[in-house]
Amino acid sequence: MKKLTQTSEEKILEAAKGVFMKYGLNGARMQDIADIAGINKALLHYYFRSKDKLFDKIFENALHKYFESINVFTDSTSPVKDQIFKYVENSIDFYAEYPQITMFIIKEIENSPDLFHKKILAIKKGKNINMVDALEKAITKGEIKKIDTTMFFINLQSLCSYPFIAKPIFKHSLKANNKDYDKDFSPEKLKIAVKQLVDFSLSKK
Amino acid sequence: MKKLTQTSEEKILEAAKGVFMKYGLNGARMQDIADIAGINKALLHYYFRSKDKLFDKIFENALHKYFESINVFTDSTSPVKDQIFKYVENSIDFYAEYPQITMFIIKEIENSPDLFHKKILAIKKGKNINMVDALEKAITKGEIKKIDTTMFFINLQSLCSYPFIAKPIFKHSLKANNKDYDKDFSPEKLKIAVKQLVDFSLSKK
DNA sequence: GTCTATACGCAGATAGAC
DNA sequence: GTCTATCTGCGTATAGAC
Numbered sequence: 001m002k003k004l005t006q007t008s009e010e011k012i013l014e015a016a017k018g019v020f021m022k023y024g025l026n027g028a029r030m031q032d033i034a035d036i037a038g039i040n041k042a043l044l045h046y047y048f049r050s051k052d053k054l055f056d057k058i059f060e061n062a063l064h065k066y067f068e069s070i071n072v073f074t075d076s077t078s079p080v081k082d083q084i085f086k087y088v089e090n091s092i093d094f095y096a097e098y099p100q101i102t103m104f105i106i107k108e109i110e111n112s113p114d115l116f117h118k119k120i121l122a123i124k125k126g127k128n129i130n131m132v133d134a135l136e137k138a139i140t141k142g143e144i145k146k147i148d149t150t151m152f153f154i155n156l157q158s159l160c161s162y163p164f165i166a167k168p169i170f171k172h173s174l175k176a177n178n179k180d181y182d183k184d185f186s187p188e189k190l191k192i193a194v195k196q197l198v199d200f201s202l203s204k205k
Numbered sequence: 206m207k208k209l210t211q212t213s214e215e216k217i218l219e220a221a222k223g224v225f226m227k228y229g230l231n232g233a234r235m236q237d238i239a240d241i242a243g244i245n246k247a248l249l250h251y252y253f254r255s256k257d258k259l260f261d262k263i264f265e266n267a268l269h270k271y272f273e274s275i276n277v278f279t280d281s282t283s284p285v286k287d288q289i290f291k292y293v294e295n296s297i298d299f300y301a302e303y304p305q306i307t308m309f310i311i312k313e314i315e316n317s318p319d320l321f322h323k324k325i326l327a328i329k330k331g332k333n334i335n336m337v338d339a340l341e342k343a344i345t346k347g348e349i350k351k352i353d354t355t356m357f358f359i360n361l362q363s364l365c366s367y368p369f370i371a372k373p374i375f376k377h378s379l380k381a382n383n384k385d386y387d388k389d390f391s392p393e394k395l396k397i398a399v400k401q402l403v404d405f406s407l408s409k410k
Numbered sequence: 411g412t413c414t415a416t417a418c419g420c421a422g423a424t425a426g427a428c
Numbered sequence: 429g430t431c432t433a434t435c436t437g438c439g440t441a442t443a444g445a446c
Contacts, residue, residue, distance in 0.1 A: 008429075026231040030422060040431055045423060047429095102371065103308070109373040117377070132382045150389040151398050154375055158367035163359050166307065166366070168314040170359055172322070177337045184355040193356050200405050213411075235440065245413055250441060252411095 009047050011037040017058050021100040025055050025107060059108065062098050063123055069094045071127065073134040080138035081202050084156070087131065088194050091160045096187045099164035131156075144202040152201060159194045214252050216242040222263050226305040230260050230312060264313065267303050268328055274299045276332065278339040285343035286407050289361070292336065293399050296365045301392045304369035336361075349407040357406060364399045 006014070015037035019028045030051055034041040048054035069090040072083050095101070108116050135149045163170070163185065171181040211219070220242035224233045235256055239246040253259040274295040277288050300306070313321045340354045368375070368390065376386040 024231070026229070029420095041422085042424080042432085043430060049423090051422065102374070106371060106373050109377055113373075113377065130378075130381060132379075132384070148389075148394070148398070150379060150384055151394060153379075154368050154390065154395075155364055155398060155402070157371065157375075158363045159360055161371070162363035162367040165370075166311060166362065168311050168318075169307070170362075172314055172318065173335075174337075174355060174358075176335060179337070179355055184353075185359065189353070189356060190359075193353070193360060197360070197402060197405075200402075234438095246440085247414085247442080248412060254441090256440065 008037070008039055008043060011039065012044060012047060012054070013057065013061075016054055017061075020055060020058050020104070021098065024100065024103060025051075028055075059104055060119070060123070062101050062104070063119070066091075066094055066098075066101065067123055067128060073129040073131060076137075080134050080143060081198070083134060084131070084198050084202070085195050088156070088160060088198065089191055092187050092191050092194070095161055095164045099167065102161050102165055145204050147201060155201075156194070156198065159197065160190075163190055213242070213244055213248060216244065217249060217252060217259075218262065221259055222266075225260060225263050225309075226303065229305065229308060230256075233260075264309055265324070265328070267306050267309070268324070271296075271299055271303075271306065272328055272333060278334040278336060281342075285339050285348060286403070288339060289336070289403050289407070290400050293361070293365060293403065294396055297392050297396050297399070300366055300369045304372065307366050307370055350409050352406060360406075361399070361403065364402065365395075368395060 012033065015033045016028075019033045019036065023029075023032075028051075030041055030044055033054075034044055037044075044051075044054065048057065070087055072086040072090065073080075075083070105116075132149045132153055135144070135147070135152065138144045139146055139149075167181065170185065174181050174184065217238065220238045221233075223241065224238045228234075228237075233256075235246055235249055238259075239249055242249075249256075249259065253262065275292055277291040277295065278285075280288070310321075337354045337358055340349070340352070340357065343349045344351055344354075372386065375390065379386050379389065
């Protein structure tokens with residue numbers, strides 16, 4: 001899948017993605033990115049002008065992918081539970097590739113909530129129908145149990161996102177039980193477990 | 206509850222806790238801590254020598270509190286489900302006070318896993334019995350459903366910890382539905398929701 | 411103990427040769 | 429486009445007066 005000859009720009013983007021994902025905006029070092037890309041520090045600035053601009057590029061790419069993957073509430077004919085299942089699968093796949101994206105977003109929102117809001121709008125272009133709306137419609141129709149949609153949304157997000165963020169913690173604390181995170185945990189197992197909880201939460205008795 | 210006259214050292218610790226919790230180790234600025242504490246930057250170094258040392262103090266205090274609060278698997282006579290309920294309540298209370306602790310721990314582990322491991326051992330002093338062990342014992346006794354204990358542990362942790370980490374995200378995305386995180390979410394509501402999921406996950410059929 | 415002034419180093423950014 | 433050398437600013441840390 002990976003091209004044999006990458007341009008410097010591509011090498012930088014790939015390296016930057018890795019370093020930013022690992023250390024965050026503040027923790028990342030331009031020197032590290034340059035080293036991994038196998039080019040000079042000055043070249044980073046030649047292509048992207050500043051650290052912030054480079055970060056933005058990575059970030060925007062990731063957000064595009066993300067909103068693409070969770071845009072699953074469009075078909076109003078299929079059962080909402082199936083749509084949620086799809087949402088679970090897609091977002092877990094996404095988080096497996098971008099484990100740090102959540103932390104990025106949090107930092108971005110804290111730095112400048114208005115700017116972030118604008119970015120999101122530009123990416124979504126109004127095409128996304130969101131989960132809470134879809135759930136409330138389904139409740140009105142009597143399709144699912146009458147639940148607290150906000151709480152459901154928060155819990156679902158927690159289940160899908162946190163295991164990737166907190167991998168180091170889990171690795172560490174599972175070791176005390178002679179368990180191995182990489183062996184005992186997999187995105188596929190997580191999908192099954194989460195879908196089971198979703199099913200319990202939405203199904204009418 | 207707060208003392209009327211705090212020593213400079215106490216003022217620094219309180220300010221540092223806030224700033225570190227908000228910005229993390231890298232993002233935090235000694236100047237900010239000094240400003241909030243209402244003292245001079247040089248005093249920080251007078252009392253704590255370096256930024257890292259100051260951070261360690263805050264961190265260790267928090268970890269002590271944490272392990273104290275989740276040390277609930279000691280009484281082997283009470284049902285494990287009740288112990289888990291207690292665990293849920295205590296850790297949610299803790300995360301409400303230290304929303305950033307999880308990110309701290311992740312960074313610490315990544316920086317130096319061995320050092321972190323030593324710190325933890327010193328704090329726990331072996332007195333903690335952990336959740337996974339307690340669960341597996343309960344399964345053997347036939348007290349609860351036969352579950353994947355690792356997955357259960359990860360999911361429970363996700364549900365309790367993530368809502369506090371991701372507060373900015375939830376605030377932002379709930380606004381699209383004219384919902385207000387601070388109104389719709391509360392630690393108490395979370396406790397109830399999580400305990401319900403625990404009950405479902407552990408109860409035999 | 412607390413301050414002001416200053417040293418020092420690191421990391422981001424630029425100049426300029428090739 | 430790519431490099432080496434250099435500048436600059438910021439943030440931690442120290443010296444030294446009071």
